[in-house]
Amino acid sequence: MHMPAALTSFNARDVVRYDVPASLVVFLVALPLSLGIAIASGAPVMAGLIAAVVGGIVAGSLGGAPLQVSGPAAGLTVVVAELIANFGFKVTCFITVGAGMLQIVFGLSRIAQAALAIAPVVVHAMLAGIGITIALQQIHVLLGGQSQSSAMENLTALPGSIIDLHWADLLIGGLVVAVMLTWPTLPAKVRKVPGPLVAIVGATLITMFAGLNIDKISIDGNFFDALALPELPSGNWGAVVLGVLTVALIASVESLLSAVAVDKMHTGPRSDFNREMLGQGSANMISGMAGGLPVTGVIVRSSTNVASGARTRASAILHGVWILIFSVLLTALVEQIPMAALAGLLVVIGIQLVKTAHMKLALKTGDLWVYVITVLAVVFLNLLEGVGIGLAIAVLIVVWRVVRAQITSAPIGTEASRQWQITIHGSLSFLALPRLSKALGRVPAQARVTINLDTDFLDNAASEMIEDWKWAHEANGGTVAIEEIGQAHLADAPKAPPKRHPVATKALGLAPWKTWQHRPDANADPDASPILRSIKSGVQEYHRSNADALLEHMTDLSDSQDPDSLFLTCADSRVVPNVITSSGPGDLFTIRNIGNLVPTETNQDTSVEAALEFAINNLGVSSIVVCGHSSCGAMKGLLAGSDDDSALSSWLSNAAPSLAAFRSGHPAGRSAAEAGFCEADQLAIVNVAIQVQTLQRHPLVGRAIADGKLRVAGLFFDITTARVIDVSSTGVAVPT
Known part of the structure; x- marks a missing residue:
């Protein structure tokens, strides 16, 4: 009560x-x-x-x-x-x-x-x-x-x-x-x-x-x-x-x-x-x-x-x-x-x-x-002994759960490639040495090994075993690349008593590579470019941490897709559609291009036209969303102007109506200026409003709107605040 x-x-x-x-x-x-x-x-x-x-x-x-x-x-x-x-x-x-x-x-x-x-x-x-x-x-x-x-x-x-x-x-x-x-x-x-x-x-x-x-x-x-x-x-x-x-x-x-x-x-x-x-x-x-x-x-x-x-x-x-x-x-x-x-x-x-x-x-x-x-124990011994035994077992279980590291060792690819991956996740101490030794012992001589070390606690005993094994393996003709993803590092173990470090957050689609990936070991594949290393490391982390979680959502999508929206946004790497819309597989049918533009009839891009046709006729999406963003290079290029005949300048000519509307005092631009946005961002917001209007005048989109089957809306992603803002023909709605 x-x-x-x-x-x-x-x-x-x-x-x-x-x-x-x-x-x-x-x-x-x-x-x-x-x-x-x-x-x-x-x-x-x-x-x-x-x-x-x-x-x-x-x-x-x-x-x-x-x-x-x-x-x-x-x-x-x-x-x-x-x-x-x-x-x-x-x-x-x-x-x-x-x-x-x-x-x-x-x-x-x-x-x-x-x-x-x-x-x-x-x-x-x-x-x-x-x-x-x-x-x-x-x-x-x-x-x-x-x-x-x-x-x-x-x-x-x-x-x-x-x-x-x-x-x-x-x-x-x-x-x-x-x-x-x-x-x-x-x-x-x-x-x-x-x-x-x-x-x-x-x-x-x-x-x-x-x-x-x-x-x-x-x-x-x-x-x-x-x-x-x-x-x-x-x-x-x-x-x-x-x-x-x-x-x-x-x-x-x-x-x-x-x-x-x-x-x-x-x-x-x-x-x-x-x-x-x-x-x-x-x-x-x-x-x-x-x-x-x-x-x-x-x-x-x-x-x-x-x-x-x-x-x-x-x-x-x-x-x-x-x-x-x-x-x-x-x-x-x-x-x-x-x-x-x-x-x-x-x-x-x-x-x-x-x-x-x-x-x-x-x-x-x-x-x-x-x-x-x-x-x-309480029933057949006595109360004090029973509680003492229960507490002792509970403490042992807690210690076991806290100190027990997850250690896996498995080959990658074909047997001929002789590539192995060892993954260590959690708290790595002397208590885990038997399991660590067993995992390392499974690796054949002369294999090319990658050790993914994702630990929040690492003592000198574990560090010494890994370093000794690395030295012996390389002496027999193998290679060992150690990727220290966690916050506890091998080099620090002999210098001071071990302490617990919080493991870096690697939320799927949120944390950039640079926040959790470290420079690859000197013995890593010299033929792989640094960019490819980042992607491969990311794929490996996905397989370790997120593939199983994603699998349960893919069961109903294995044969077909049924997205709710077509999402047209910029190719900028800072815009992640599924993150800013809290969506997952099967939710968004996405088009990405520089400046989030819809080409006009006189300068048509068939890829955008084909995507619109497929989304409306085949997938039956219920909405189309145009999403621009702050600090857009395309909008800055429009403001600077260019007379060259490059492919980029030719593409940006599709945004000429947006630039004209901005210079003539479009309501969305004035609203953005009142909200404190800079000139390039004001233009980006006007561009979203103009692209929405262009879509609404598109024959295929217009018919679907008239039949009540489709809606078109505009969004703007403010990178500085990581907030998403509604954009209409009259202005912006900035969240408080």
Whole structure:
């Protein structure tokens, strides 16, 4: 849900109108979740409510994400359960206090955003692993049995739980699962009531009225009796410190990722991550000191908060107040909730942490192995080891992708020509030496070799191997030409530590040869002219980088063409029709000549006439475009005048009407002068307008225009600004 930024300021009217209703909805969602997470963690039931109260009030007041709602989270369930099993609950509270202190250090040192330097695929897999672990634990409770201490034990004990299932527990737990799964499909008006609340209340009422004999939540004492100070560990301080670090890191990452997700849901103030760490750390210290579970930002509650219309942090704070009031005054109601009902709720929550969208994304991005291995490690080892293994694999894959150069070695032409081409693209380091050596080893002795080196990183080891191989190959009668297309050069490698250079941009049809081609090696073919070398190098680069991309567009054009326009432009090398019109193969039927001229009847050029006839009669083009350009040599020649009998002067006589129109004050010329164009460019613009008129008077073109089958237009390419301008008989339309 997106809200206007103007409504994010804190005032009493906003609180009453928006935040109070939103806080009540969040309270109804958070209550059963807090109870269920406490039970799944093996902690006292009230510990979940204490954490919910502290998370709402403390983290809501001090945190840096105004619309984020904090409390006990499913993401820490596995860790907390293991800590309680190893140390007991009160020492776990001490660990929670330590984790809170560490989070405050994170916030004060302003390194909170560093916690986001974790591959999203690892976080997604971590949550999926947690979800699977929770589901495996709670499925036993849903069947009326007891959960085991590890995922493997839960798996092996599952057949026994199915054989010995209690139908009453299965009925109540199954009812909750069914409600939770079907609730999102119901009409929006119905879904205004939180699904978890409906499921738990419904299951509780059925249990009460049907008189079912199933286990229910047991609470010793009231809310204030549950408040208790933590205990110091009696030993094993290394494991305690590891627990503090684990809780702090997981709680921080989960809170920050939740804050990032919440920021995407609204248009109000963005999260201050360092302040959020201070708020989360303070909440964990107080929760641990009071006998509560660890606290994190929770995406389920936070998204509910935004969707319910919350405008300020008052909603998160009030939701904590409502939980406090409920915990103090209505504890007896909690004891009526069946354990199987909360188990069903937690099974669904666990399943929902495993998202198919995350798996599909990992498959598309090539990270599926990271996802799968992390999930398995989290489930069958533990959370910290699983995340560590996942991160290690993700880092290795990134290093592999970054440093892995593309190396190809293949002959060119016939076997008798003995010409070979070796192409190296990417980052070339000592890690690639085995593959580089293999590619070089395939080249036969005395072959004429071209090495295209397109690298952004090149270390001395790789440089030395290439130079040594070049020396040995030439000593055996071969030749080696090295074309260094990239920005990292062989000669620089022995002089300084290697560094990454951005690879030169070689966009097809945009970058001239001179911006990326380098002078050929001295051992290159001496019979080839420098111009031919440039063309051949360009063709080779086209085959390497663009031929495959172009092929997919040529499939439908292999037998015929169906261009939309005939494009008449100057032969000037600076005008590239397909670039300035963002067109591709099959779009333009192009005529190029000096001055973009249409010869008159008295001095006819049959090539232009033939092209017009073929384009209109055979291809059925819908438009003809005349495109002139700035700094045109033909227009400068017209202004200078010439009386010689050269072929160029004879050709330019076709532009005499344009020169006459310009000197007589043609509107297009006056408009161009007002736009600041020089005299030669003014003439070029008038020339476009006159050539358009000449085409419109052409018998074949004129008939097609009269029949509504054809349009004729004029363009002008301003080389100085690289902008294309519309030209009409009255002037130019210069883009701003």
